[in-house]
Amino acid sequence: MADKVTNYQCPACTGPLHFDSATGKLVCDYCGSAYEVADIEAQYAAKQEKADSAAEADQKKAARRKAAAPVWDEMEAASLTSYTCTTCGAELVCDATTAATNCPYCGNPTVLGGKLSGKLKPEYILPFKLDKNAAIAQLTHYYKGKAFLPKAFKSQNHIAELQGVYVPFWLYDAEADARGSYEGLTTESHREGDYNVTTTQHYDVRREGTAVFTRVPVDGSSKMPNAHMDAIEPFDYSELKPFSTAYLPGFLADRYDEDSNACAERARTRMLNSTTQALHETTHGYSEVNTLHEDINLSKLKVHYALLPVWMLHTRWKDNDFLFAMNGQTGRLIGDLPVDKAKVAAWFAAISLPLMAFLTWLLYL
Known part of the structure; x- marks a missing residue:
């Protein structure tokens, strides 16, 4: 049976390869050799194609079995799929949307077949620009200045377990044709003897124009909180590359589980809000x-x-x-932080008690 996974290994020593964001090359963890993405992509193209075909064939067989006997076993009910690591033979159990992972036993980066091929194949990929050390430094800096952050949280939240994830996004282009009708008011007041006279002028204000939107992003993964994904924007799309699985080794990757139709409404809402704001910004002077x-x-x-x-x-x-999320290209970070109630109470006491003493002293003067 053909392998359904691809392990990207060093041609020189067969050690695991990972994409190095600093050099833009695939680097061996053992001998340090570095390779161009295009070279490794070409070397593994046939193997990846076989893995995709084998996985797709298994998916079709599974679909026929479900249709014939719609009784799911425990793994199917949990939407899990089992793969075999081609390096050490360990079993890899992944959910339905996982496209790239690391073997928990030998550590080899593994790209799963059939998850990013055919109709599921992305058009583009934006490679990581910031490595794990940069991400850890950014998160550590994020903690600084947070006066009410519990000290224990810093030492217990396992910063070193940061994971680089390629998140599926839908990028929408559109053109907006906008027209608006408004009433503009100007008000002037002046004094006439004993009276304050106010004059209000009414204006018929009309605006129209066209707005062009390019690559408005909406994440296509139900695992990712939308607020976090929105907060780490923007991405620099000038660095988009044609999709290649050779960028995936060393990182996790998911395929979408919310299609472009399901996500389109969020994109439309963002475009409509931006266009409305642009119209309003032209109605100044009233x-x-x-x-x-x-x-x-x-x-x-x-x-x-x-x-x-x-x-x-x-x-x-x-x-x-x-949950913490950081833009792997720009370093923009968003995260949830706990609050130490004892620190808050101490701060409040430090402020309020001297103030109360001062007010009491004023009352007895």
């Missing part, structure tokens, strides 16, 4: 502006599928979950 009517139509909608780089850390502390 004391007050009231919206009478707005009509915005989106057309020429086009969608692209890309994998974008994100450093992720999920940690659990005192029965609460905390």
